[in-house]
Amino acid sequence: MFDDREALVLSIKNAENLHGHLGPFLVIGVKMAKLAMKELNASENKVLNMQIFAKLPLITPFSCVLDGIQATTHCTVGNRKLRVKSSDNDITVTFKLKGQDKTVKIRVKPQLVEELMSQLSKGIPNEKLAWMIAAKPEGELFEFQKR
Numbered sequence: 001m002f003d004d005r006e007a008l009v010l011s012i013k014n015a016e017n018l019h020g021h022l023g024p025f026l027v028i029g030v031k032m033a034k035l036a037m038k039e040l041n042a043s044e045n046k047v048l049n050m051q052i053f054a055k056l057p058l059i060t061p062f063s064c065v066l067d068g069i070q071a072t073t074h075c076t077v078g079n080r081k082l083r084v085k086s087s088d089n090d091i092t093v094t095f096k097l098k099g100q101d102k103t104v105k106i107r108v109k110p111q112l113v114e115e116l117m118s119q120l121s122k123g124i125p126n127e128k129l130a131w132m133i134a135a136k137p138e139g140e141l142f143e144f145q146k147r
């Protein structure tokens with residue numbers, strides 16, 4: 001049995017493999033997906049009958065969030081379990097298991113996005129910021145709604 005930290009590292013490596021590089025917004029996607037799956041009591045090791053609706057700016061680095069979600073949930077644009085809509089600045093993702101009423105809505109804290117953009121512009125390496133995000137508790141990253 002892996003502990004949570006080891007499981008997170010594996011998920012991040014898996015997402016990096018799909019995405020082609022490691023960065024903080026990719027890790028945000030991974031952590032977001034894991035939080036939603038935990039809240040919905042969804043098992044990680046099977047293909048999920050989940051519907052995900054993501055609203056975010058469709059430019060990098062923001063769009064990197066999508067690959068973190070796809071790698072972790074196996075809900076993809078291609079299998080139509082992930083729908084994507086462009087937004088001006090907000091990163092908000094809604095997760096729902098098919099046949100269940102529960103919905104989890106997760107928004108990346110705007111001040112975190114600002115902080116990351118400023119650190120990236122100062123030349124702090126993507127990988128360093130990625131592991132910094134990995135170490136942060138969910139409460140510092142996300143605003144969270146469960147219905």
Ligand SMILES: [Zn+2]
Binds near residue numbers: 019021023
């Ligand atoms: Zn990226």
